Amino acid sequence: xxxxxxxxxxxxxxxxxxxxxxxxxxxxxxxxxxxxxxxxxxxxxxxxxxxxxxxxxxxxxxxxxxxxxxxxxxxxxxxxxxxxxxxxxxxxxxxxxxxxxxxxxxxxxxxxxxxxxxxxxxxxxxxxxxxxxxxxxxxxxxxxxxxxxxxxxxxxxxxxxxxxxxxxxxxxxxxxxxxxxxxxxxxxxxxxxxxxxxxxxxxxxxxxxxxxxxxxxxxxxxxxxxxxxxxxxxxxxxxxxxxxxxxxxxxxxxxxxxxxxxxxxxxxxxxxxxxxxxxxxxxxxxxxxxxxxxxxxxxxxxxxxxxxxxxxxxxxxxxxxxxxxxxxxxxxxxxxxxxxxxxxxxxxxxxxxxxxxxxxxxxxxxxxxxxxxxxxxxxxxxxxxxxxxxxxxxxxxxxxxxxxxxxxxxxxxxxxxxxxxxxxxxxxxxxxxxxxxxxxxxxxxxxx
Numbered sequence: 336x337x338x339x340x341x342x343x344x345x346x347x348x349x350x351x352x353x354x355x356x357x358x359x360x361x362x363x364x365x366x367x368x369x370x371x372x373x374x375x376x377x378x379x380x381x382x383x384x385x386x387x388x389x390x391x392x393x394x395x396x397x398x399x400x401x402x403x404x405x406x407x408x409x410x411x412x413x414x415x416x417x418x419x420x421x422x423x424x425x426x427x428x429x430x431x432x433x434x435x436x437x438x439x440x441x442x443x444x445x446x447x448x449x450x451x452x453x454x455x456x457x458x459x460x461x462x463x464x465x466x467x468x469x470x471x472x473x474x475x476x477x478x479x480x481x482x483x484x485x486x487x488x489x490x491x492x493x494x495x496x497x498x499x500x501x502x503x504x505x506x507x508x509x510x511x512x513x514x515x516x517x518x519x520x521x522x523x524x525x526x527x528x529x530x531x532x533x534x535x536x537x538x539x540x541x542x543x544x545x546x547x548x549x550x551x552x553x554x555x556x557x558x559x560x561x562x563x564x565x566x567x568x569x570x571x572x573x574x575x576x577x578x579x580x581x582x583x584x585x586x587x588x589x590x591x592x593x594x595x596x597x598x599x600x601x602x603x604x605x606x607x608x609x610x611x612x613x614x615x616x617x618x619x620x621x622x623x624x625x626x627x628x629x630x631x632x633x634x635x636x637x638x639x640x641x642x643x644x645x646x647x648x649x650x651x652x653x654x655x656x657x658x659x660x661x662x663x664x665x666x667x668x669x670x671x672x673x674x675x676x677x678x679x680x681x682x683x684x685x686x687x688x689x690x691x692x693x694x695x696x697x698x699x700x701x702x703x704x705x706x707x708x709x710x711x712x713x714x715x716x717x718x719x720x721x722x723x724x725x726x727x728x729x730x731x732x733x734x735x736x737x738x739x740x741x742x743x744x745x746x747x748x749x750x751x752x753x754x755x756x757x758x759x760x761x762x763x764x765x766x767x768x769x770x771x772x773x774x775x776x777x778x779x780x781x782x783x
Contacts (some may be wrong), residue, residue, distance in 0.1 A: 343404035349394035350540050356427055359488060372501065372766070374746060374747040375747075376747075377433065377747040377748045378428045378433045378435065378747045379433065379435075380435050380437075380438075381425075381428060381435065384424070384425060384428075384435060385425045386457065388421045388422075388424050389421065389425075397435040410709050414540070415536055415537075415539075415540040416540040416542070416552055418540075419484070419537075419540050419541045419542060421541060421634060422483075423542060425447050426453070426454075426455070427455050428445075428455060428456060428747075429445065429455060429456050429461050430456065430461075430465055430469070430749060430750060431456060431457075431461035431462070431464050431465040432457060432461050432667055434457055435740065438671075438741055439457055440676065444457055444458065445457055445722065446458075446462075448462075448469070448473065448476075450473050450474075451473045451474070451476040451477040451480060452475065452477060452480045452481075452543055453477065453479060453621075453744075453747055453749065454469065454476060454750070465750070468749050468750045471598050471750070472749070472752070472753070475742050476576035476744060476749055476753075477679040477748075477751075478528040478554070478557070478742050479742050479743065479744045479749075479753060481546060481551075481554050482554050482557055482558060482741050482742070484537060484541055484543075485537070485551070485554045485558055486535075487533070487537060488531075488533055488534065488537070488555070488558070489558060489562060490599060493528050493531050493534070494528060494534050494555060494558050494562060495558075495559045495562045495563060496524040496525070496527065496528060496559065497524065498518060498563075498607060498610055499517055499518050499519050499610065500610045500613050501517055501610055501611050501613070502517050503517060505570065505574055505612070506574065509650075510736040510737065511560050511734055511736075511737065511740060512587065513728035514563075514567075514737075515556065525552050525555055525556070526644060528555050529548060529551050529552065529555070529624065534551070548597040549561075550560070554742070557739075557740045557741040557742075558741060559758065560737075560739050560740040560741065561740070561741040562604075563607050563737075564737055564738060564739040564756060564757050565575070565596065565604075565605075565677060565757070566604070566605040566607045566611075566620075566646075567606050567607060567608075567611065567737040568675070568677075568706070568708060568735060568737050568757050568760070569587055569589075569605075569608065569620065569673070569675055569706075570607075570611045570612065571607055571706070571735070571736070571737055571760070572587075572673050572675055572706035572760075572762065573612075573672075573673060573702070574738050575706065575730070575731060575762050576673060576704040576706075576730075576762065576764070578672050578673060578682050578704065580608075580612040580615035580616065580618060581612065581614055581615055581616065582616065584616045584617040584618070584619075584636075584640040584641050584643070585615075585616070585617070585618045585619070585641075585672045585673070586618070586619045586641070586668075586669040586670065586671050586672055586673075587618065587619070587620045587621070587622065587671060587672065587673045587674070587675060587751060588621050588623055588655075588671040588673075588674045588675070589620060589621065589622045589623065589624075589625070589674075589675050589676070589677070590623055590655050590674055590675070590676045590679070590694060590698075591623075591624050591655070591676050591677070591691075591694075592622035592626070592627050592650070592677075593624050593625075593627070594626055594628050595676060595677070595678075596622055596624075596627075597622050597628040597630065597632065597650065598628045598629050598630075598758065599628075600622075600628070600630060600631070600632050600648070601631055602631050602632055602648050603607050604648070605620050605646045606646055608620075608646045609644065609645065609646055614644065614780075615644060616640075616643055616644075617640055617641035617642050617643045617644065617645060617647070618641055618645075618646045619636065619637050619641040619646075619647045619648075619649060619651050620646060620647070620649075621636045621648075621650065621651060621668065621671075622648070622649070622650040622651070623650070623651045623653070623655050624652070624653075624659050625653060625654060627650045627651070627652045628742040629652075631648075632648040632649060632650050633650050633652070634649050634650070634661060634665070635651075635667075635668075635673035636649045636651060636668035636669070637648060637649065637668070637669065638651075638666060638667050638668060638669070640669075651668075655694050655697070656693055656697060659697060671703060672704070673703075673704050673705070673706065674698055674703050674704065674705045674706070675705070675706050675707070675708075676705070676706075676707040676708070677707075677708050677756070677757060678708055678709060678710060678756070678757070679691060679707055680714075681695065681718065681721060682709075682714055682718045682720075682721055687776065688721065692725075695721075695722075695725055695727070696725070698763075699726075699727045699763075699765060699766055700766070702766075703764075704764050705762070705763050705764065706760055706761070706762050707760065707761045707763075708735060708756075708757035708758075708759065708760050708761075709757075709758065709759050709760075709761070710754045710755070710756070710758055710759075711754060711758055711759070712759065714759075715732060715759045715761065718761055719732060719761065722761070722763055723767075726766055726767045727763050727765075727766065727767060728763060728764055728765050728766060728767040728768060729761060729762070729763045729764045729767075730763060730764050731760075731762040732759065732760065732761045732762065733760065733762075734758065734759055735757050735758060735759055735760045737757070738755050738756065738757045738758040738759075739756040739757060739758075740754050740755070741755070742754070742755060743755070743756070
């Protein structure tokens with residue numbers, strides 16, 4: 336299972352030039368690489384430990400794994416116990432003094448916090464010194480530690496469980512509570528996951544005691560929301576822009592797609608859109624990005640309309656501007672009805688903004704309905720400011736009712752408020768009009 340590396344560094348920009356601007360120079364750093372190596376600024380040597388435990392020699396090996404080019408045996412993993420142990424070993428460092436096991440007189444002296452089963456300490460002194468900070472996050476970090484183990488069931492196929500066609504109109508489903516209420520025989524479905532072979536194997540090999548059934552049920556539910564958050568957020572974007580799936584076939588571009596959206600993705604993973612919009616005329620979701628992983632959805636985008644009543648996943652490995660010029664403008668692929676970006680992160684640093692700038696201008700100048708998600712309110716405000724400076728018309732921004740409920744920690748610095756994928760969204764469309772409201776007036780606007 337890959338480390339998601341939440342909070343380290345966002346994904347890279349996907350375009351070198353704008354549709355109506357001269358070409359920009361190629362943007363410098365590989366932000367994925369910088370994000371991986373940035374862990375060492377908090378815990379010196381941590382990136383090397385991760386590579387070592389995963390039987391890798393360099394970041395290039397890690398990147399190859401993220402691209403789906405390494406098999407389980409290539410990681411030096413032979414048993415389930417070995418897999419879970421190696422993963423846990425990459426979290427072993429003293430959260431107070433930042434020392435790794437090899438830097439301690441006794442590498443086995445690290446002890447895990449009994450409450451959260453997540454963070455480690457090299458001794459009582461460090462644990463006591465860290466407690467005033469850690470106690471603020473201990474309960475949440477317990478959920479983080481549990482979910483990263485139960486996530487294995489996503490890869491085995493136990494999660495998500497089979498879902499039902501929505502029995503309420505989309506506008507009446509206000510969030511996950513309403514969504515779960517529409518799932519027939521929910522308790523039986525959860526029980527099947529908890530009683531399944533892989534859940535049993537997990538706790539026989541995880542090196543931790545099996546939690547209570549209630550805790551496991553809630554973990555499975557959080558991971559189900561994490562799995563479905565992206566397709567349902569796309570559905571939210573269609574509603575926000577008044578795009579009607581029952582009226583015509585639709586095309587959605589996911590810009591900046593990477594291994595996060597495409598690693599182990601199956602052709603059926605966005606079928607929740609069909610259950611969300613029963614009777615729709617057909618949808619194609621095209622993953623576009625330089626880090627798209629080769630797999631079942633690595634197939635050319637459709638030039639014709641998608642299959643009626645189905646969601647068709649396809650992908651393009653490359654820059655969005657190249658995709659636009661080579662496929663959309665030549666009619667080898669359909670013009671999008673909606674563009675979505677999950678955590679583009681262009682706010683993070685000047686180099687990253689420079690990489691995203693041509694894409695942002697293309698989206699603005701072609702007046703493409705666009706929905707971007709961010710991790711928190713701080714990212715929301717920074718992104719809104721950039722869009723305002725680009726004179727882009729923001730039509731709405733708010734907390735995402737279909738954000739993932741799975742808490743995620745900053746990997747090398749866990750004692751911080753957990754992040755939640757797609758916690759907020761920004762909707763924008765075309766250039767700003769002279770009478771458009773200012774950014775400060777838009778914050779908190781639900782966009783309805």
